[in-house]
Amino acid sequence: MPKAPLTILLAAPRGFCAGVDRAIQIVETALARFGAPVYVRHEIVHNRFVVESLEAKGAVFVDELDQVPDGVPVVFSAHGVPKAVPAEAERRGLFYLDATCPLVSKVHREAERHHLDGRRVVLIGHAGHPEVIGTMGQLPDGAVLLVETVDDVARLEVADPDNLAYATQTTLSVEETAGILAALQARFPAIAGPRKEDICYATTNRQQAVKAIAPQVDALLVLGAPNSSNSKRLVEVARGAGCARARLVQRAGEIDWDSLADVRRLGITAGASAPEVLVEEVIAAAGEHFTVTVEQVRTAHEDIVFKLPPALAGTAAAGGS
Incomplete structure (x- = not known):
């Protein structure tokens, strides 16, 4: 037949994407520079084929820092981590490399800026996703309110509706986010937004x-x-x-x-x-x-490349990156 x-x-x-490519390069370069094992907190990116390929080269994936022994490099995943994670690494004297996507880091810095300006941050994202956990972990407990749906916006309780700002998880659907954002802006007309779109x-x-x-x-x-x-x-x-x-x-x-x-x-x-x-x-x-x-x-051409951390470019000594 x-x-x-x-x-x-x-x-x-x-x-x-450029952020994923950079994160994988960080693990591979660390393995080449320092030798195996290189520990990685959480999946470096969400793909088992990639994770298993890196494991075969000597990467060891763990859930938390308490599973990382002293004296070995550790990499933080592309999704970003709460501030408590690098703080704990520094307390233990671990050499760490932060593979957080620069576009996720941009959201972190914006959230910090709004917080310093006295605004409460509303984050549009999916509860439990590592990126959301990392972004919420940039600020003190309670400083970030998470919304996943238009209905969540209707249920928001805020003390000062004139001092709000919003941020979004970088990997959301543009249409889905637009509806939630419209509901936020309708209910809180003074809400501040990012200088540039958060969805990458x-x-x-x-x-x-x-x-x-x-x-x-x-x-x-x-x-x-x-x-x-x-x-x-x-x-x-x-x-x-x-x-x-x-x-x-x-x-x-x-x-x-x-x-x-x-x-x-x-x-x-x-x-x-x-x-x-x-x-x-x-x-x-x-x-x-x-x-x-x-x-x-x-439908589009991409030529964006993100640089590796200075510690892997040979321009930084021990410590974090």
Whole structure:
């Protein structure tokens, strides 16, 4: 039986963003500079393939600093950490490298600025996500109010509605955030915002690319981890843009190709923490079931690169970075 034809529309941009690329480079460079083991607090990025690849090179992933022995380097994940974490590392005299994405660090600094100016900060984000925990942990307990939905905005209780500011998790859906932000601004007209949009360029670009291909395909696969906020948002964006059969998969081995037997046009993208090798793996697997033609649909070009910490550039001595 001849294989049925399948046109794959590849969304671009997709996959690694500059912050993820930098975080992985920090771990790899630390391993090359200091040797194994290099400890990493939490998953460096939300992708098991990446984590397991780094483990094979000598990285050791732990949940908290009390699992890190003295005398070894430790890296903080790209999602950012509460201030208490580097403070504890310094108390113990640990050499640490902070792989927090610079765009997340920007949100941290803005929250601090608003707090110093006497404003209470409202953070739009998902409870329990490491980035949200890190951002809320920049300020004293109670200084940040978390909202996840428009209904949360209606329930907010604030003592001084004229002294509020908002910030957002960097990996949210643009549309979802817009609705919450509109509710905040309607209820608190004086609320202050960031000098520049908090949702990062990579999140926005990947969502726009998915919007471009979703109406043109019968099904769409997002390569990413189930705990990856930006990857889950891509599934939601695809469905909202017209592709009801959008789903999240981690590897090609998870795909039920029989359920896609009727598909003639398949969209593929990858979350910001998913490497391109996983996309290539899916395309190769598709070729076992279909006669595949691949077309790339590009909606933006990315050339942003974030520098490594000075300690890895040879310009800093011991201590933190």
